[in-house]
Amino acid sequence: MKKISHYILFSILFSLILIIGIGNVYASQSRVIDIRASQFKFEPGRIIVNQGDTVTFKVKTSDVTHGFYIDGYNVDKEVRRGDEVTVTIVADKVGKFKIRCSITCGALHPFMIGEFIVEQGGVNYVFLSSAVGIILVGVSTLLFIWRRDYEYQA
């Protein structure tokens, strides 16, 4: 049992060091991103920035009117044909945020989704820690059940 807790402790420390260590090396920048909305996608579909970046979206539609909504960032704009809508935000929250169309635009409208990913210093720590978490939960579940059954038998 001691070994297991050492191993868990070590991984947590290791991830912490990674998060604090690398997260600060990168300086934030300003980015301008052109987005084209059409039935039923945003292009580019995946936008990856770093925490602290100032991001300006310039959104156009190539067919009907679409909405431009970003989860958690309080962005919701209507994009009409011929218009270019500009939105500027500071990417202060990390993680993956879906970009959604907020105006019914046709059959697949609810699936018109893009992704806005805010990393820290070029690394997606949310995913990294999720993966580490999954491995830890998996391995410790197995060890726990194996030990318990083992004790039960003995």
Place this chain on the structure above:
Amino acid sequence: MSIKLSQIKGFLNSFLLHKGTFDLLQIDLIKRLVKHRAFQFAVILPNLFFFWLIILTGFFGSPVGNMNLSITFVWMLWWFALIALLVPLFSRLWCTICPIPSFGEWMQRKGFIRKKEDYKPLGFNKSWPVRFRNIWLQNLGFLILATFSVLLVTRPIVTGIILAILIILASVLAIFYAKRVFCRYICPVGGFLGLFSMFSSIELRVKKKELCVHHFSKECIKGCETSYGCPWFEYPGSMERNNFCGLCFECVKACPFNNIALNLRSFGKDILAKVGRSLDEAWKAFIMLTLAILYILVMQGPWGWIRDLANVFYSPSYGFALNGIEGFLLYAGLFWGTSLGLTPVTFLGFSYLSKAFSKASLPLRRLFIDFSYELIPLALGAWIAFSIPIIMVNWSYIVNTLSDPFGWGWNLFGTKEIPWTPITPEFIPYLQVLIVTIGLFYSIKLGFKLSSQHFLEKNLALRAFIPQLAFLIGTSILLAWLFVG
């Protein structure tokens, strides 16, 4: 009403602490309810009303999915309630209230509620061919529907047509074959309901098996004045799994000894049941796991081009125009190839490693089939995770269409104009990862116990399970990547 303190204790123990089982039929009200002959009719009837409404709106309403009740009620409300609540908590309770087979059943029974004294079933009453007494047809049906799912969940008319087909098919089969052949062997929903109900925290079982063995008249199968006997071809006395129990409660009505219980129990118990494990069910598990991943990728991912492939009737305005057949074939190939080929073959590889690691003398086929059942909790977790944003993001479409079912601009209950407001969408990915991790927990717990069934030595069981652990963790990380990566 007489609920005793000991009953409350038993209920809490079983429900919250997973200690032992608690028979819900001990509660007088529930027992009286399910024993009443009018019970099933009474719960199907309101549901039937919605079915007609869904078919009507499907055929005559707006072609825009999220403005049409057929789409919002079936693919948002029903789907979420089914997969996230009904199946994990109440097994196949959906089948209790499902209207699809009701016409056929009423026809066979020549009535809605009462059983006639000189009852003989109407119809040819044939028995189902032995060759098809498995869930392969359900696997096939589900895959076919899944291939067209992007159309199905976005085009009201397609939903209307499919529902109508299912009702007609169920009724026609009821004319030729005895009882609920459609439900047991055909219904594409029934296939995954059966598989996932193995995980449910509820089960219908007999209290004392010996009593059944020595009771020769077996009213639960044959029926009696107050019951038709099981329409699902099950015998409660030997039932160890939920898979084919549609919770119609005919056996409760029939049993003269009150030997039937509706137990609260621990999650995933049936996965450890040694009976009934078969290749068709293994494949069902592969299909369900694979399709959950593909659906998340296609319907919630940022890759528009995959949606273009899936959307075979591409429609600039809302009509139909057959377009991009080659793309669609590619897409269909992806669905069929991964769920029937790639996933099972990969899993076979991991099962081979299990065999090699443990130097087991068991046939590979045995390990492959048995271990496949460990995928059920993870697959269910993936489906629930997939379904969460459907409700949290798009709930407003459901209440909008309640007031305007056809999308014609009505406002019956004043909920038409409620704006689209996702509920804390930024937390959805974390919730999804959490639910998949809970699924993983149960998959590992049950998977290791499956392994222990084959290896008396715990260390061998552990060795055999290590490749399985890798597979389960790998799949969970893939899902996590889709949610937060």
